[in-house]
Amino acid sequence: LKLGIMASGSGSNFEAVAQAIDDKQLNAQIQVLIYNNPAAKAASRAAKRGIETVLLNHREYKNREVFDQKIVQTLREYDVEWLILAGWMRVVTSVLIDAFPDRIINIHPSLLPSFKGIHAVEQALKAGVKITGCTVHLVRLEVDSGPILMQAAVPILPDDTAETLHARIQVQEHRILPQAIALAAQANLITHVSVSGIG
Numbered sequence: 001l002k003l004g005i006m007a008s009g010s011g012s013n014f015e016a017v018a019q020a021i022d023d024k025q026l027n028a029q030i031q032v033l034i035y036n037n038p039a040a041k042a043a044s045r046a047a048k049r050g051i052e053t054v055l056l057n058h059r060e061y062k063n064r065e066v067f068d069q070k071i072v073q074t075l076r077e078y079d080v081e082w083l084i085l086a087g088w089m090r091v092v093t094s095v096l097i098d099a100f101p102d103r104i105i106n107i108h109p110s111l112l113p114s115f116k117g118i119h120a121v122e123q124a125l126k127a128g129v130k131i132t133g134c135t136v137h138l139v140r141l142e143v144d145s146g147p148i149l150m151q152a153a154v155p156i157l158p159d160d161t162a163e164t165l166h167a168r169i170q171v172q173e174h175r176i177l178p179q180a181i182a183l184a185a186q187a188n189l190i191t192h193v194s195v196s197g198i199g
């Protein structure tokens, strides 16, 4: 399984995937980490592991489509099969989605379809729900929608702040993201086998 990972921030989910591969829990390799924010800690995490990194700064492209074209070109250069959005804080367009049909995976810090968009953890706190969590799903054009692969529930405690709650959600993210990647890859393989079986 040849993975490309895209991250904008701390990259703890990137790290979790890399670690699962090292621990042989996930049979894959990370071909490249693409990051859009020069300060992203994800880049130094990748460098430490000897994983190739490419900085693509969205501010240098005239619109989302042109930016996504550059991303697709880069992913092709690195021979990427599956794309993981691990804290990628840009809205993606059909340019990217159509280039990797059913092969783009996103992680979101809520139990979708609740609390889509940014500040999902704050949204959950504000809504007063007692349980939230995280979702790994296939990416569709509409933000934070698409077939759900895995979810994990996290209770909201009375003293929770956005930081304490997000930290507990991330523990679950790091657990389910590698599992969901394996699951998606397996399911995809089965679909392909049965389709070619019919033909």
Ligand code: GRF
Residues within 6 Å of the ligand: 007, 008, 009, 010, 011, 012, 013, 014, 086, 087, 088, 107, 108, 109, 134, 170, 173
């Ligand atoms: C995660 O909480 C993820 O659900 C959201 O962005 C955050 C990224 O965290 N999409 P990290 O950069 O992987 O630490």
